[in-house]
Every structure is written in structure tokens, then in C-alpha cells.
Amino acid sequence: MEADILVIGGGISGLTAAIEAAETGYNVVLVEKNPYLGGRVVQLTRYFPKICPPYCGMEILLKRLQNCKNLKYITMAEVKSVSGSAGNFTVKVEKKPRFVTDACTACGECVEVCPVEIPNPFNFGMDKCKAIYLPHEMAFPQIYVIDGEACDKCGQCVSACKYNAIDLNMKSEEITINAKAIIVATGWNPYDKSKLTNLLPDHPNVITNMMMERLASPNGPTKGKIVRPSDGKEPKTIAFVQCAGSRDEKHLPFCSAICCLATMKHALYVREQIPDAKVYVFYIDIRAYGRYEDFFAKVSSDENIQFIKGKVAKIEDAGNGNLIVHAEDTSTGKKVSMEVEMVVLATGMQPSTAVQKIEGLEYDDYGFVIEKEGIIPCGVARKPADVASSNQDATGAVLKAIQIVRR
Numbered sequence: 001m002e003a004d005i006l007v008i009g010g011g012i013s014g015l016t017a018a019i020e021a022a023e024t025g026y027n028v029v030l031v032e033k034n035p036y037l038g039g040r041v042v043q044l045t046r047y048f049p050k051i052c053p054p055y056c057g058m059e060i061l062l063k064r065l066q067n068c069k070n071l072k073y074i075t076m077a078e079v080k081s082v083s084g085s086a087g088n089f090t091v092k093v094e095k096k097p098r099f100v101t102d103a104c105t106a107c108g109e110c111v112e113v114c115p116v117e118i119p120n121p122f123n124f125g126m127d128k129c130k131a132i133y134l135p136h137e138m139a140f141p142q143i144y145v146i147d148g149e150a151c152d153k154c155g156q157c158v159s160a161c162k163y164n165a166i167d168l169n170m171k172s173e174e175i176t177i178n179a180k181a182i183i184v185a186t187g188w189n190p191y192d193k194s195k196l197t198n199l200l201p202d203h204p205n206v207i208t209n210m211m212m213e214r215l216a217s218p219n220g221p222t223k224g225k226i227v228r229p230s231d232g233k234e235p236k237t238i239a240f241v242q243c244a245g246s247r248d249e250k251h252l253p254f255c256s257a258i259c260c261l262a263t264m265k266h267a268l269y270v271r272e273q274i275p276d277a278k279v280y281v282f283y284i285d286i287r288a289y290g291r292y293e294d295f296f297a298k299v300s301s302d303e304n305i306q307f308i309k310g311k312v313a314k315i316e317d318a319g320n321g322n323l324i325v326h327a328e329d330t331s332t333g334k335k336v337s338m339e340v341e342m343v344v345l346a347t348g349m350q351p352s353t354a355v356q357k358i359e360g361l362e363y364d365d366y367g368f369v370i371e372k373e374g375i376i377p378c379g380v381a382r383k384p385a386d387v388a389s390s391n392q393d394a395t396g397a398v399l400k401a402i403q404i405v406r407r
């Protein structure tokens with residue numbers, strides 16, 4: 001396969017880069033390891049600061065993508081290595097089997113007969129789905145996928161599919177792509193909460209900020225109702241723990257730049273749904289840079305949202321499903337021990353390349369990708385960023401890639 005520009009990662013940054021490059025006339029290949037495009041953004045309920053659904057913007061991007069005849073996208077394909085130099089790169093990609101072909105109409109009859117249930121990966125395991133599933137209701141492409149490890153190959157889905165769209169014999173394949181320039185948009189993963197042992201990470205009512213996004217989402221595990229996982233009760237007191245693992249030498253030493261804003265958004269989700277709920281935000285510093293200061297001013301004017309300046313030292317199980325949050329309020333110098341019904345850990349964005357390296361790329365100490373001639377990182381692959389900054393970064397990356405292609 002040949003490309004002027006190869007884009008690794010089909011999140012908002014990679015989609016933006018691929019579409020901008022293709023609309024300028026270059027041949028583009030976009031490679032995404034998930035069974036769908038959109039990356040983390042499609043898991044969000046709404047965007048700060050406008051609190052609008054991310055799918056509005058995403059639909060426009062996907063429409064543009066479909067109009068680009070010179071843009072080819074491949075899902076379930078993970079880039080493993082890059083070699084060569086600017087103008088002549090060789091990229092090795094592992095394409096995993098979907099077990100479902102393009103003939104799928106997403107009718108869902110296969111799901112009815114599938115006997116195997118798995119934790120739903122899109123909802124961080126907060127509910128279950130079948131081993132054959134549509135990744136999420138707005139998934140692009142609208143094609144089912146089979147979890148090859150969980151599937152017992154009973155063949156019931158094959159018999160139920162009227163369109164002969166299921167092929168249980170599909171195998172992994174290796175694809176080689178030759179490209180003149182590469183844009184790396186591999187994004188991030190939520191920092192692993194199980195490492196935050198002082199914050200009771202295994203308690204069902206201690207969730208992460210990304211789990212909160214799924215909980216509040218109309219297509220989430222509770223159809224958008226914010227309830228605590230242990231007993232389905234509507235929480236009246238919720239504590240948010242900022243910098244959970246961030247700005248901490250033992251975990252992620254850097255600031256993810258968006259967690260304070262994400263928590264403010266979550267506080268609004270809670271207050272909108274549960275008007276008498278009290279929200280407590282434990283923070284070290286509030287980082288609402290630039291024009292986001294207005295958003296902070298709006299959220300902090302709500303008398304039911306209290307900001308407490310203090311790093312949470314420990315969370316304990318109160319024994320009744322509740323949690324006890326221990327912190328020092330640095331503005332009063334007093335120790336605070338507060339019982340709440342649910343805790344949300346504002347875990348940071350760890351570059352996905354910190355854990356799964358692509359051979360042949362260069363990284364900084366945290367795992368973010370470093371630019372070198374012809375290999376241009378953008379979005380959260382390069383540094384922590386919100387969506388607007390990621391999009392600008394992706395557009396800039398395209399200009400650098402074009403300069404290499406035209407040389």
C-alpha cells in the first residue's frame with residue numbers, strides 16, 4: 001500500500017489531519033486500531049465549555065471523510081513499527097480479524113443468538129455486551145465485531161445472519177505501507193486507577209472521570225442516569241479528587257491540562273440531574289487556562305459545588321457503600337474527613353505510546369512522541385490538550401507533512 005501521508009490513529013486529531021491532507025489533494029491512509037473511528041472523544045457525553053454533544057462535530061468530520069476519494073481508512077489495524085526516512089518510510093501494521101464483513105447491515109440479529117457475554121469495553125466494563133457487538137450505537141463504520149478471545153465459535157451468529165456477513169475463519173494479517181510522511185495521532189489512555197492504592201481504586205463507588213462520562217451518557221450503561229455502581233442509588237454527595245495520579249513523580253509527573261475542566265463539566269452533569277446533590281472538588285490548583293476561566297467562574301458560583309484546596313491523602317470504605325475522603329484543607333490548615341456517597345477520580349491522560357511503543361519512533365520521558373524529520377506527532381500523542389487545541393495541532397501537522405511530500 002502506498003501513501004503520500006500516513007496518519008496513525010483515528011481519534012479527533014488523526015481524523016482532522018487525514019481529512020485536511022486529503023482535501024488538499026494528497027493520498028492519505030488512516031490506520032486505527034479500534035473497530036471504529038473517533039477515539040476517546042466519542043466516549044464523552046458532552047464537551048466543555050459549551051456543554052454540547054461531541055457527536056455534532058464528529059458527524060461533520062465523518063461526512064467529509066466519506067467524500068474524500070483519496071483517503072483510505074483501515075480499522076482494527078495497529079501500527080507496530082516505522083523504519084526508513086523522510087520521503088520513504090516503511091510502516092508495518094497488524095490488522096486484526098473483525099470476523100464480520102462489510103456486508104453487515106447492523107440489523108443486530110446475531111446479538112440475539114450469541115450466548116457469550118463480555119464486559120462492555122466502551123463503557124469500561126460497567127455493563128455487559130455480547131461477544132458479537134456494535135462498539136457503540138453511533139459507531140463508524142456501522143459494522144459489528146466479534147471479540148475473538150471470548151467467542152467460543154459456536155456458529156449461532158453465522159446461522160442467524162441473513163447477509164452472510166460473518167466469517168469466523170478470518171485471521172490476523174500484516175500490512176506494509178510505504179509513506180512519504182507520517183502523522184502520529186495515537187492519543188491517550190486513562191491513567192490506570194488500580195495504581196492509586198491510597199484512593200481505594202477497587203471500591204465500586206470509586207469511579208474515574210472517563211467512567212463518569214459513560215455513566216452520564218444517554219447511550220451509556222445506565223442510559224444516562226448518574227447512579228452509584230454498588231446499588232444503583234442516586235448519590236446526593238459526590239467528591240471529585242483532582243490530580244489523581246497526576247503531577248506526581250510516582251505516577252504521571254505532568255499535568256493533563258483538561259482534568260479540572262472535565263470535573264467542572266461533571267459537576268454540571270450532576271447538578272443538572274440531581275438538583276439537591278452536593279459536589280465537593282478537592283484540588284491542588286485549578287487549571288482553567290485562557291478563556292476557560294469564564295467556565296470556572298460559572299461553575300464555582302454554584303453554591304452546591306464547593307472547591308476545597310487540598311490534596312486527598314486517602315480514601316476509606318465507610319462500610320455502608322459510602323466513602324470517607326481524607327485531605328488537608330490548605331486554606332484553613334485543618335484536616336478534613338468527609339463522608340460521601342460516591343467518589344470520582346480525575347485521572348490524567350497518559351500517552352498511549354507510554355505503554356504500547358511503536359518501534360522506530362522517539363519518545364520523551366513520559367512517552368509522548370517527539371517530532372523528527374517526516375514524523376510529526378499531533379494532539380495528545382504530542383502533549384496533553386483539549387479538543388480545540390488538538391484540532392489546531394493536527395492542521396499544523398498536515399502543513400509540515402505536505403512540506404516533506406513536496407520536497
Ligand SMILES: Cc1cc2nc3c(=O)[nH]c(=O)nc-3n(C[C@H](O)[C@H](O)[C@H](O)COP(=O)(O)OP(=O)(O)OC[C@H]3O[C@@H](n4cnc5c(N)ncnc54)[C@H](O)[C@@H]3O)c2cc1C
Pocket residue numbers: 008009010011012013014031032033034038039040041044046047048049077078079080185186187188189209210213258262265347348349352358378379380381385386387388390
Ligand atoms: C474525562 C475527560 C473528559 C474530557 N472532556 C473534554 C471536553 O469536554 N472537551 C475537550 O475539548 N476535551 C476533553 N477531553 C480531552 C479530549 O478527550 C482529548 O483532547 C482528545 O481525545 C484528543 O484526541 P486525540 O485524537 O489526540 O487522541 P484519542 O482520542 O486518544 O485518539 C487516538 C486514537 O489513536 C488510536 N491508536 C493508538 N495507538 C495506535 C496505533 N499504534 N495504531 C493505530 N491506532 C492507534 C486509538 O485507538 C485512538 O482511536 C477530556 C478528557 C478526559 C480525560
